[in-house]
Amino acid sequence: MGEAEQLSLGSRTALFREGQPARHVFTLMHGTAKLTRLLPDGREQVLGFRFAGDVIGYTGGETYLFAAELLTPATLCRLERGRFDALMRRLPALERRFLDLCVQELAATQDQLVTVGRRTAEARLAAFLLQLAASRRLRLETGTVLDMPMTRSDIADFLGLTLETVSRGFTAFRRRGWVREPSHNHVELLNPRALTELIEGAACD
């Protein structure tokens, strides 16, 4: 794909906003982004986070259905929508791949719906941390300490909570020795098992 430009952008840059004409499809080469829906009163719902290797901004229609914002400095490939569509028409395998990708994203969003709709604050946070760990494993990154570039507020907007509740959750996990924060923007899961049990077994034991 020699047709794509390469970009390097700073932290907190907006890739695009909800409702804008969908002019580009991006691939995140390095860095982290969040996808969000804005509410009329200014609050936002984070739909998900995206990491190195993820494709961002594919839409069936003419406009983006959500906003994308970088959480870290990042490098991306940017492909014009027209070229993307042409590529798609030319290569049925690509279309196939995007269908699979879309099914996967749908499943992930359904997971998130379960988490937000039916779990307690601490269980939501546990699910988020385990998700982070799993997505990192998928990217074959080594080491036990996770990058966590999102703020408490980002996490809260992802989990349908307030930032205070998220903060209290981290404090609780730290006190129980389930989690360690060796430095700003880094977490280590010391007891993933306990986090899993918090999610599955509703009660204590």
Add this chain to the structure above:
Amino acid sequence: MGEAEQLSLGSRTALFREGQPARHVFTLMHGTAKLTRLLPDGREQVLGFRFAGDVIGYTGGETYLFAAELLTPATLCRLERGRFDALMRRLPALERRFLDLCVQELAATQDQLVTVGRRTAEARLAAFLLQLAASRRLRLETGTVLDMPMTRSDIADFLGLTLETVSRGFTAFRRRGWVREPSHNHVELLNPRALTELIEGAACD
């Protein structure tokens, strides 16, 4: 598509369960179904409702990622997975159509995430009722009275609430004259505008 069988099934029949091998793809010809994820403790999250014309049970992988259950007696077309895949391979247009469909479902699930994650109980209920009305409009059905075959408990499991909270919501809407329930399993939206405002403008006015 002469390859599909036609089925007539009774209310509350399970089409398939979460985790089962995905042997069929269904098209709902008449009736209503709910798609659900089961939680370890027996509670469930409703992922969505499906109506006449909707395709149910397409999965990328080998197993269903959620369960599907009829809420009413229904007639369906059932196509074997192998035949479905063959059809897909033969007809690129079909693949294209399923990609669009998947993108749409993704957007709908993201909407639902916003509703469950960031709205009050009454706003969630309002969003649900307006969604019902919109989906009915898409199906070009006439009349102002909506079929609502789902129980309070189904609605609660969709909105991340309890059935009592849903019931109180209906009572409140009825008292305000926003909604009427002419008979069991039917609703009429007397003031859709008020419902919209409840969702958008957080406050009273």
Add this chain to the structure above:
DNA sequence: CGTGCTATTGAGAAAAATCAAACGTGGTGG
């Protein structure tokens, strides 16, 4: 005409939000 299910209503408890204050930390400019 019961009987079982769904829905409503109420009272009290629990979870999370809100409001408020203080803390730490990294970055900036003097």
Add this chain to the structure above:
DNA sequence: CCACCACGTTTGATTTTTCTCAATAGCACG
């Protein structure tokens, strides 16, 4: 280089929302 400032975070007290538990009422079906 240090002090200060802005921002994210933590923590606490209180309020609000929603859940839970419980009892009653309404309906459809047999």
